[in-house]
Amino acid sequence: MKPKAKPKTEPKTITVTVTRKHFTAANKALAEPGIILAQICPVAQALMDVFSDVSDISVGPYSATLLDGARRRYFDFSRAGTALVHRFDSKKLRAADLPVTFRITEK
Numbered sequence: 001m002k003p004k005a006k007p008k009t010e011p012k013t014i015t016v017t018v019t020r021k022h023f024t025a026a027n028k029a030l031a032e033p034g035i036i037l038a039q040i041c042p043v044a045q046a047l048m049d050v051f052s053d054v055s056d057i058s059v060g061p062y063s064a065t066l067l068d069g070a071r072r073r074y075f076d077f078s079r080a081g082t083a084l085v086h087r088f089d090s091k092k093l094r095a096a097d098l099p100v101t102f103r104i105t106e107k
Helices: 018-031 041-051 079-089
Strands: 015-020 056-059 063-068 071-077 102-106
Touching: 015 041, 015 079, 018 041, 041 056, 041 079, 071 079, 079 102
Parallel strands: none
Antiparallel strands: 015 102, 056 063, 063 071, 071 102
16 A cells, blocks of 8 residues: 655745835844844845744845744745845835835745
8 A cells, every 4th residue: 555645735925015114124234233134134124023933034135044943944035025135235225115015935
């Protein structure tokens, strides 16, 4: 008798909205010495609101890594999320451009 195959689970998708509040918090943090951009950018600020119990968030150009206790969780950004990260990194993001909503999908 063959063992039953595990049913495929759909990847978890979450909607994230980056607001002017996140943009302002990120810009204030930029003035502090010793900051890590991947942890304070507007996308990271918004992810902190969504995942309030996460101890560490690191945002890359296409994905984010969240440290939840001893477990790491990886999320890919939709195109809108990736574009938002690139616009902030290149200093082309303005508060007037917000809010922006995008999706993240757990790997």
